[in-house]
Amino acid sequence: MAFKNYPDKCNMSVKENVFHAKKLIVQNIYNSARLEGCNVTFPQTETILSGVNVPGVSIDDIECILNLRNAWRYMLKTIEAPLTLDYICKIHSEVARNEALEWGVLRNGKVGISGTAYIPPVPDEKEIIIRLNEILSLNSVTSRSIYYFLWATRSQLFWDGNKRTSTLIANKILISTGKGIFTVKEKDLLEFNAKLLAFYDRGNYSKINDFLYENCIICY
Template identity: 60%
Template sequence: MFKDKYSLTKEQNIFLAKKLIAENIYHSARLEGCNVTFPDTKTILDGVSVANMKMNDVECILNLRDAWKYLLSTVEKPFNLDYACKVNEFVARNESLEWGVLRTGKVGIGGTDYKPEIPVKENVVEQINKIMALENTTEKAIKYFLWGCRSQLFWDGNKRTSTLCANKILIAEGKGILSIKENDLGEFNKRLVSFYDSNDYSLIDQFIYDNCIIGIEF
């Protein structure tokens, strides 16, 4: 059981998210293996083209920008499967077989023998409801993030989608931002693979709580 690390007003938390939006987009892109630098990310977000950059990487950044815009304009909306699908619609636009809908076929995950089941809508809704019924907001966000990554609900962009959904949960209650910094990626990925193999949240949730939840100190 985690305690909330931060207690901000919704307005303070939205201010923080906007202030860190380029950084958060960069971290989310790197989390999914997008080959960009932070200066490149800032340049793309400023509407300037970057020489010799793959179109896929540019599209990843612009899709994340649009997903964050959607999140920050809909913080008041309830979080549910429809919301997660809408986030994925922005994140995975033009990247996957389909976007904004649950995956209907099998996928594999690199680095692990774990094979996620094809998601069944009723089961997904039930699991999201269970997570959202948790008492503590920070625990809720971390649990959703990890469950979303492992479940691979969508054809593509699952880590990015889960990160944004976790941030929606946090920001709505003023509990900070979830962002996995580049210097934590190695340890995070090692723990994530162990979590995929075991479904043991304790292998990674404390690491995320300690290192990846940020806020404003007063």
Template identity: 50%
Template sequence: MKQICNLDLAKYKIEKEQNIILAKKYLVSSIYNTAKIEGCNVTYPDTQTILAGAVINNVSVDDIQTILNLRDAYRFMITSINTPFSLEYVCKINEYVSRNESLQWGVLRSGDVGVGGTDWKPEIPDKKNTEEKIKRILALNNPIDRALEYFSYAVKSQLFWDGNKRTSIIAANKILVSNQCGILNIMQENIAEFNKTLLYYYNTNDNHPLRRCLKRSIYSIDKGFNMINYYAAETGLFIKTANKLLREGKSLHDIKEFFKKFVLDDRQNDEKNKLLELLKPFSNGR
């Protein structure tokens, strides 16, 4: 059977210029939420004030630096959206993200690091192996999967001395925007789940709960320019496509296997069971 990546996502794609406008519209929100993931003690109005270049006294110099670095990194991503995705490109993102914040910025890590809250010890990244891994990720058909798998790989590998989560979020956005698939913006209500599933991934190497969390944080617009959430859109596509396969004579078991890796395994068990229950009336006992 065809891979899950051949789900008909075309109706949820938007024009590239529209996607760039969307990224610009939510630039402040993206910067604010990405900074909060790093534990920056800033409010949304603080972020707006810093980005406007006004003097602010209740925010630390380090947090201001983080905000300004994120501004420059997001702007670089948006203005270079047609530049091919590569390790060199990701290094450039990290150069903006980690400027004046780490031992080195814009180059692969050359020493050992630890990850707080886990015993996970990532290997020192090798340039050739990293380039090969990125090449394999970019070969995935579905741009959503490319973005999620790149984020998972890069954040666990800790490619850089610092700013790995921030760099990975912006790199994932590069993949999404350049492929007209919306933006990744991890809102405040999802940060606790993000941290929990990321830690779980470090400890188990199972990135499906993390993928589920990230999918809930991908937003696009419909033809009426209303915000839509990719996770909900994918649910509808799963039901529509699965029922089409049932009508064509495919068994429920085959369909479950068909969708397993990139849809069903990204769902919690109760939700997975509910989705499959919606298909049973059409299966005629198969």
């Protein structure tokens, strides 16, 4: 796997980065929910997170929002914890609770991905750890974040909730070193989804990594 080195765009203290992440947590949860196809508006997301019932929103979409809230809270609370496969599984257990076939454990069967003929192999724990360590050894934090998100999303490590989990881990990589926030904004979703499908098909990072660097790494 050939990686392009991206210079870090942001330079904050961890405390400052966590502050901005908490301040924008509703927006980040909304962006992640839309990325996964949840049919909610920003005001509905805000209302759900405030604990008020929202008529017309499905139970599944409400659960998606609340699970994302819990995953973000856990990630920010444990921002200094080492990034290991066990930690990634813990984040998934928060993201996909009561949604996926199993949560908090690696997928042990085959899955397909809508819109592409690509079939990701069943995850092998030893191979995942090798790839994770390879990504975490990259020179810039921003490169680690981008390539982790792309590799983990295409690998489909879990039965469901892969983009959400990958987004949370990409954020942990950035925030734990004060290098910004990773988010796919709603205005970029159409182009992002088209590039992601092409990436699923060919596994060519060069067709999407520049897009993520330019549009999805946010500084404050």
